[in-house]
Each structure stands twice: as structure tokens, then as C-alpha cells.
Amino acid sequence: MEERVTIRELARRSGVSVGTVSRALNGYADVRPETRERIMRLASELDYTPAAAARSLVTQRSHVIGVFMETGEGHPDLQHPFFHEVLGGLKQRVGREGFDLLLFASERPGGGYGPHDYLKRARHHNVDGCALIGLDPDDDEVRRLVRGEIPCVAIDMQLEGPRTEVVMSDNEAGAAAAVRHLHELGHRRIATVTGMIDSRPGVDRLRGYRAAIQALGLAYRDEYVRYGDFYAESAREQTAQLLALDEPPTAIFAAADMMAIGAIRAAAEAGVRVPEQLSIVGFDDIQLAPHVNPPLTTLRQDKLGLGAAAGDALVARIAGDPDRPSLRTLPVELVVRGSTAAP
Amino acid sequence: MEERVTIRELARRSGVSVGTVSRALNGYADVRPETRERIMRLASELDYTPAAAARSLVTQRSHVIGVFMETGEGHPDLQHPFFHEVLGGLKQRVGREGFDLLLFASERPGGGYGPHDYLKRARHHNVDGCALIGLDPDDDEVRRLVRGEIPCVAIDMQLEGPRTEVVMSDNEAGAAAAVRHLHELGHRRIATVTGMIDSRPGVDRLRGYRAAIQALGLAYRDEYVRYGDFYAESAREQTAQLLALDEPPTAIFAAADMMAIGAIRAAAEAGVRVPEQLSIVGFDDIQLAPHVNPPLTTLRQDKLGLGAAAGDALVARIAGDPDRPSLRTLPVELVVRGSTAAP
DNA sequence: ACGGTTTCCGAAACCGTTTTTGGAGATGGA
DNA sequence: TCCATCTCCAAAAACGGTTTCGGAAACCGT
Known part of the structure; x- marks a missing residue:
């Protein structure tokens, strides 16, 4: 030694x-x-x-960004492909500025605090900033964190604090674009299966759907909006029910690609062909979207861009930039592939 | 303040x-x-x-595990769903033991060293151990790292060092199981499209394919093994060529689910139906495998298990456990779904 | 030759912990 | 009663850096 x-x-x-x-x-x-x-x-x-420790001790800066991302059984977030990609974007961006990422994992940290004691953990490691991904915005501990002195950025969650910024896609506009696309193809009976409705993206996408339906002068039907949870299985079930309606929709806007895939599955099981008898549009444009059968028409979220925007926010606020927006929203892009067609 | x-x-x-x-x-x-x-x-x-820094300064321990994972344009690893999931498993496992994860990202660290100076970065942050995911095992810097004093674990890459352990799935056995399954269904013309052949999993899966072909007394045909790169597009191209053969295979073993999906796509484009006219088995069992059309028959890798095994290795070695294996391989499981059938 | 600036560097305080050493007082045994 | 042993705690030395403060040389102009 x-x-x-x-x-x-x-x-x-x-x-x-x-x-x-x-x-x-x-x-x-x-x-x-x-x-x-x-x-x-x-x-x-x-x-x-x-020795980073020695330096950090005296300078009170660590060049480390803390990342909070739930991964429990109930929160299979690291499993959700979406979050990875934004993590990748974040990593690239802050890396360029000389920061590393600390992925909080410890369930029994030295201070003897609970797993949700975000603020304490952040302080313990003296991180220069924090990124919050896929957390519950109503959690008291989360609120305490963003109320603290550490610059934060929240991704896809509504949150406010003196030094925190939130970045997300323009979900509402995206959803509206989806139904407009369907409408242009000639569809009139357009249903949706939503994401988790207690999440900001979930409600925004539903809101966009409603707004577009209304703007296009289509009749709004209660039985055409079904509630899901962003995962495939829920969409499969809800789509099956939709298909069993007296007057089934000819098109479905699914609030996530995973759900679109579930919907396609349900259609196959019910013997209805996509896109000939049923058009489906997803949201996210996950990596597999072009490869499923049929290739998915979807709204592309710029995941790397989201991560990068989050990184920007953090480095700017860490550097002390005074005037930053509290919300930054990124545009989404309609990419039409094979899962939609004229009715 | x-x-x-x-x-x-x-x-x-x-x-x-x-x-x-x-x-x-x-x-x-x-x-x-x-x-x-x-x-x-x-x-x-x-x-x-x-203050973690102060403590780490005197104890020379940080309760932090360093993670090296390339994310450049050429290495879209964080994009590859597989790595996320093992990262999730690792996180859970080491978290339970009180460790956090440091995701190295910095491209211009304080010491003024290059982006690949793994050992230096690890020492700089005083990490207790390192996990290497998706790196090039032939990189000199990687070798220096595992030759050092820090406990390491390498996932899916062959590497040796005094305090390093490698964990991976039993790729060879899995590949063999795939062709046996196909053989049992009655297939005799079985092709494969491989992964990157300079990676350990890539060659092991090819080796397993060969071994099984031989063990079953089938004729080995050069034109039935096509080289791909683990991603969908390559499989799509290679499958198209396979299908254009005078005597096309009735079944294909794809070295990854993404590739199986690419193969299905190629089949659809060529007008051949899966599984009626062509059986396809993948490898990995990614989250979408059950949701594609048709649902994928595949070899399930226990991704969380891999991460957990890596975590185990690290905590054991950090605790000073003297007798650890240098290689740990986890079994894979054949899960048959809809993409395979009798010819 | 002399006061005033610069330029370069040494000394020392400090960051917030852990860990060793030793000592004061209480306790026990004979 | 007296020595040995415990129990509990104070003091101080690390750990490896950064940063302030001030001073010694060297330089300058007069």
C-alpha cells in the first residue's frame, strides 16, 4: 500500500x-x-x-449534483425508459461543466435519517445542486428541499421554491397536436386513455386532448376518456373496454408510448387491425417506437433536451445567475409513422 | 443564510x-x-x-460507489434499456448497505485529467468501490483501474484484477437453450444474428448457438450466421438478407430483444408472418418484450439480479471478504411467448 | 542612498470530523 | 485504608486541502 x-x-x-x-x-x-x-x-x-473531500470541506463546494430518483418496487422509475434518457442528457450537460452526479441510494445514511430526508442528504454530501426526477411533488420532504438554500431543478413535476426551476415538455400542446392529426386524417370519434392523473404531465395531456376536441367542434364524450397509469397494462384493459363500446372510437390518443403499445395489443386481441380499423397515437417516442408493429405515430419528447435544460438551469443557478424562469417548457414534435391512417 | x-x-x-x-x-x-x-x-x-467530506477525510471511506458508464454519442449506453435496469438493481442493493452512487460525468475534473482517467477520478472522490458498465475492456485506463487498490465489479465485460469481480449472465447456456427450444418445436434450419462480436456477451451467445447446433446434430451453415451489433437496425438488415436466401431459415435466434424486434420488422416487410412462417427468439427480456406483436419468446436476463450481484460483490470486497470468485455468472431463463411456433 | 511598489512566497488559520491518549473520579477487593 | 480497575470524558492530533496576511527581495525612480 x-x-x-x-x-x-x-x-x-x-x-x-x-x-x-x-x-x-x-x-x-x-x-x-x-x-x-x-x-x-x-x-x-x-x-x-x-482529495475532493478536503477541498470540498474548505470551499464548501463539491462539484457534484445530487439526483433524487425513486426506484422502489412501487416506483419502478429507473425502469421507465423515459427517465434514463433525461438522466443521460443531464449527465452530458453537467459533465461538460465539470460536475459529477450523485445518485442517492442509501437507505440508512450516516446521520441516521429516513429514506426521504432529501434536504438532509443533500446537505450531508454538500452537493452544489439537486435534480428531482419522478418524485411525488406533494411529499413534505420534497417541499422542504426546494424551500432550502440548494439550487434545484424538477423534471416533470410542479414545484416551487426560491432557487428551483422546473422543466417539462409542452404536454398540453402535444396532446392537442395528436388529436388534430387524427382529425385531419378524418377521424371524428377520438378517445384517449390518460396517464396517472395526479401527475402534471397526466393532467396536461388530458387537458390538451379536451381543448383540441373542443376547438375542433367535436362532441366531448365522457365514455371516450379512460384513466390509465402510463404503463402498458392499464392501456390494454382500457382499450379493450373502449373497443367494446356500442359506438367504439376509430382513433385513440394514448398518453404514453408504452400505453400505445398496450392499446395495440388490445386491438390485436379484439381482432381489430391497426391502423386500418383503429388509429393509435402515443406520446414520448421511446426508442422502440419505430420498431413496434406497426411503427408508432407519436409525439416526440426531446428527452436529452430535457436533461440538458435541467443541467443548464442548475449550472446557471449555481453560478448565481439571478434572473432565471421558474418554469421552462420544451416543444414536442409530432412524428407520424404507421399506427395512424384515415378511418 | x-x-x-x-x-x-x-x-x-x-x-x-x-x-x-x-x-x-x-x-x-x-x-x-x-x-x-x-x-x-x-x-x-x-x-x-x-459533513460527509470531513468524515471521509479522516476515515478514508466515503460510503460511495463510483459508477463508470459511457454515454457519448458513440456509446449510447444509458440509452440501452438493459444497463438502466442493472443500474437500478445495483442502486437498490448497495443502498440497503448505506452506499450512494456517484455517476462519473465530469469531463474536466479538478485535477486536470482526461475524461478516461478512471483511476484518478475514483481516487479523487475516494470512492469505496467502482462499478464498470459498458466500457471497453481493452482500454488501458480501465485496466489501470482494476489493477489498483479499489474494489471493482465489471458487468458484462471480461476483466481481471486483484480486487475485481465480473458478473454476467450465462450467455452461452442461454443461446444454447434458445436453439434447443427451436429444435424441439421442429425447426431444422435455424439461423442467428449476433451481437457485437468484440464483446464477451456477443461471442458467448454465438458460441452457445454453435455448440447447440452441433450437439443436436444439425448442419452448421456459414450463411446462417449474420453479424449485427445488438441494435434493431442491424438485425433488420441481416434478417432481410436471410429471408432472401435460396433456402431461408425457418427460425432465427437474435442475440438481443431489440434485434428480435428488428427481425420481426424485416419479416413483416418481406411479407412473412411471425411465428407461422418464421420463428424468432430474442435475448434479454426487456420490458417491452411481452408487448410487441407478437409477444417475444426470449431468454430472460435477471437484470436486477445482475445489479444486485454486482452490489453484493462490492460490499463484500469492501468489507474485506478475502475469498470471492473472480467471475460470477447468473442463469438465464427461457420464456416462451408468441414469436415461436412449429414450422 | 532611500522610500515606495511589485512580485513571489512562507506561515498559519481554518474547514468539520474521528480517534488516540490520558486523567479524574468512582468503584471494588483485600 | 490503599491500590487497582473501571467508567466517562477532555484535549489534541490528525486528515488534505484553501486562503488570508504579511514580509523579504527585487525593482523603480529620484
Whole structure:
């Protein structure tokens, strides 16, 4: 076990003081070029690696972004492909600015606090900022966190705090675009199966559906809106019921691609062909969307863009940028493939 | 900006020394019960949060596991659903033991080192262990890392080091099971489209295919093995070529579900029906496997299990467990659904 | 030769913990 | 009563950096 090479060691070997070494390495002005050069060469020879802990202790900055993302059995979020991709976007963006990501996982942290004690965990690790993904916005602990002193960004959840920003897709506009697309194809009996209705994206997509139905002068029918939960199975069930109606819809707007896939499945089981007898449009444009049968017409969310926007928000707020919006919404794009056609 | 409450503050307020506070909070023996009680109450009243950095500085442990996972354009790994799920399993498992996950992202870390300087980054943050996911096992920096003093676990990549362990599915057995299944259904002309052939899982699955073909006494045909890259598009192309053969196969083993989906697509485009005219079996059992049309027969990898096994390996090695295997392989399970049938 | 600036660097305080060492007082045994 | 043993705690030394403060040389102009 060779000894760790510290800044003191560098000082000793190069015959200067530790303060000087620190200033040399960090590019301060007041150190003679040749001294700096000597120190830096020595550092790289000895493979000197600064200790983040020591630095963070004195500077009170960590260059780390904390990420809260539930993964329990009840919250299979890391399973949901959507969140990964935004995590990827976030990672890329903040990485470029020199930050790493701390994925909170510990269920019995040192301080002896509960699994939901977000603020405490964030403080414990001295993170410079936090990203909240797929949390319950009504959780008291979440509220405490965003009310605190740490810059936060919330993805797909409505939340407010003095230093927090929320980013999400323009779900309402997207949903409206979906039904307009269907309408243009000639559909008049357009149903929807919604996402979880206690989530912001869930209600916004429903709202967009309603608004568009109304704007197009179509009759709004209660039995045409069915409630799901963003996952395939719920859509499959609801679609089956829709198909069994006296006057079944000729098109369905599913609030997520996973649900669109469930809907296609239900259609197949009921012997109705997609898109000939039933058009289906999804939401998200997950990676598999082009590969399912038939390829999905859907609203593309810019997942990497969401992550990147979140990253932007964080680095800006960490840098102290005073005037930031409290909400940032990204456009979605209709991509039409094979799951929709004229009735 | 209220002041951070430190251990010194607790000491002052409760009239004891900082050492005593530390021992009280950490559950050491030599402190009178009533003193401990008083201190702990005070701590929770003041919402005391220990500073991880300070602790890590002196104990040389961080309770953090570093995760290296490439996410560049060329390495869309975070996009590949498979890796997420094992990440989820890892997170759960190590979380239970009190660890958090540090997802390395920084492209210009403080030490001034390159993006691939894995060992340096790990040391910089003083992680207790590292998980390597989807990296290039031939990368020199990766090799340096696993040769170092930090416990490592590699997922789906062949690697060796004094304190490193690799975990992966039993790809060879799985592939063999796939062709046996096809054989039992009555197929004799069985093709495969492989994964990236420079990856361990890629070659193992091909090896399993070959072994089974041979063991079953089937003729091995060169034109029946086509090379792909784990993604849908490659499988689609290769399958199209397979279907255009003079004597096309009646069944295909695709080395990944994404590829199976690509194959189904190609079949649809060629007007051949699955499974009536062509059976297809995938590998992975991704979340969408049951929802595609037809539902995929596939080899289920226990992704959460892989993550958990990786976590086990890390916590054991961190705890100093001396006798650990250098390779751990997990069984895969054949799950038959709708994409295979008798020819 | 001398006061005033610069330039470069050393000394030391500090960040918030853990852990070792040792000592005061209480307790026990003889 | 006296020495040995416990029990509980205080003091202080780490851990590895950053940053402030000030001073010694070197430089300048006069």
C-alpha cells in the first residue's frame, strides 16, 4: 500500500510551501512561471490526485449534483425508459461543466435519517445542486428541499421554491397536436386513455386532448376518456373496454408510448387491425417506437433536451445567475409513422 | 443564510467536548447513557447534519460507489434499456448497505485529467468501490483501474484484477437453450444474428448457438450466421438478407430483444408472418418484450439480479471478504411467448 | 542612498470530523 | 485504608486541502 501523495509531499519535494503548491496547481497569478512549471511537472510525475473531500470541506463546494430518483418496487422509475434518457442528457450537460452526479441510494445514511430526508442528504454530501426526477411533488420532504438554500431543478413535476426551476415538455400542446392529426386524417370519434392523473404531465395531456376536441367542434364524450397509469397494462384493459363500446372510437390518443403499445395489443386481441380499423397515437417516442408493429405515430419528447435544460438551469443557478424562469417548457414534435391512417 | 450547525456547536451547547459528541452520535460504548441521550436529542432539535467530506477525510471511506458508464454519442449506453435496469438493481442493493452512487460525468475534473482517467477520478472522490458498465475492456485506463487498490465489479465485460469481480449472465447456456427450444418445436434450419462480436456477451451467445447446433446434430451453415451489433437496425438488415436466401431459415435466434424486434420488422416487410412462417427468439427480456406483436419468446436476463450481484460483490470486497470468485455468472431463463411456433 | 511598489512566497488559520491518549473520579477487593 | 480497575470524558492530533496576511527581495525612480 504505497502512501497517498499529498500536497504537503509536493511542497517538501519541490522546496516550497504548501500554500504555494496549491496556488500553482490552481492557476493563481502570484507564482513565478518557472516555479509553477516545476511544481506541475512534479505533480504529474508523482501522479498527484487532490482529495475532493478536503477541498470540498474548505470551499464548501463539491462539484457534484445530487439526483433524487425513486426506484422502489412501487416506483419502478429507473425502469421507465423515459427517465434514463433525461438522466443521460443531464449527465452530458453537467459533465461538460465539470460536475459529477450523485445518485442517492442509501437507505440508512450516516446521520441516521429516513429514506426521504432529501434536504438532509443533500446537505450531508454538500452537493452544489439537486435534480428531482419522478418524485411525488406533494411529499413534505420534497417541499422542504426546494424551500432550502440548494439550487434545484424538477423534471416533470410542479414545484416551487426560491432557487428551483422546473422543466417539462409542452404536454398540453402535444396532446392537442395528436388529436388534430387524427382529425385531419378524418377521424371524428377520438378517445384517449390518460396517464396517472395526479401527475402534471397526466393532467396536461388530458387537458390538451379536451381543448383540441373542443376547438375542433367535436362532441366531448365522457365514455371516450379512460384513466390509465402510463404503463402498458392499464392501456390494454382500457382499450379493450373502449373497443367494446356500442359506438367504439376509430382513433385513440394514448398518453404514453408504452400505453400505445398496450392499446395495440388490445386491438390485436379484439381482432381489430391497426391502423386500418383503429388509429393509435402515443406520446414520448421511446426508442422502440419505430420498431413496434406497426411503427408508432407519436409525439416526440426531446428527452436529452430535457436533461440538458435541467443541467443548464442548475449550472446557471449555481453560478448565481439571478434572473432565471421558474418554469421552462420544451416543444414536442409530432412524428407520424404507421399506427395512424384515415378511418 | 443561517449558520451550519457543526459538531462543535453541539459540544458547546451540551457542555461536553467534541470528541464526546462524536462518540455519542456514532454509538460508541464509553459515554454515559444519559449524556448520549441529551446529545442526541439536541442534535435532532438543531437538525444537525454531519459533513460527509470531513468524515471521509479522516476515515478514508466515503460510503460511495463510483459508477463508470459511457454515454457519448458513440456509446449510447444509458440509452440501452438493459444497463438502466442493472443500474437500478445495483442502486437498490448497495443502498440497503448505506452506499450512494456517484455517476462519473465530469469531463474536466479538478485535477486536470482526461475524461478516461478512471483511476484518478475514483481516487479523487475516494470512492469505496467502482462499478464498470459498458466500457471497453481493452482500454488501458480501465485496466489501470482494476489493477489498483479499489474494489471493482465489471458487468458484462471480461476483466481481471486483484480486487475485481465480473458478473454476467450465462450467455452461452442461454443461446444454447434458445436453439434447443427451436429444435424441439421442429425447426431444422435455424439461423442467428449476433451481437457485437468484440464483446464477451456477443461471442458467448454465438458460441452457445454453435455448440447447440452441433450437439443436436444439425448442419452448421456459414450463411446462417449474420453479424449485427445488438441494435434493431442491424438485425433488420441481416434478417432481410436471410429471408432472401435460396433456402431461408425457418427460425432465427437474435442475440438481443431489440434485434428480435428488428427481425420481426424485416419479416413483416418481406411479407412473412411471425411465428407461422418464421420463428424468432430474442435475448434479454426487456420490458417491452411481452408487448410487441407478437409477444417475444426470449431468454430472460435477471437484470436486477445482475445489479444486485454486482452490489453484493462490492460490499463484500469492501468489507474485506478475502475469498470471492473472480467471475460470477447468473442463469438465464427461457420464456416462451408468441414469436415461436412449429414450422 | 532611500522610500515606495511589485512580485513571489512562507506561515498559519481554518474547514468539520474521528480517534488516540490520558486523567479524574468512582468503584471494588483485600 | 490503599491500590487497582473501571467508567466517562477532555484535549489534541490528525486528515488534505484553501486562503488570508504579511514580509523579504527585487525593482523603480529620484
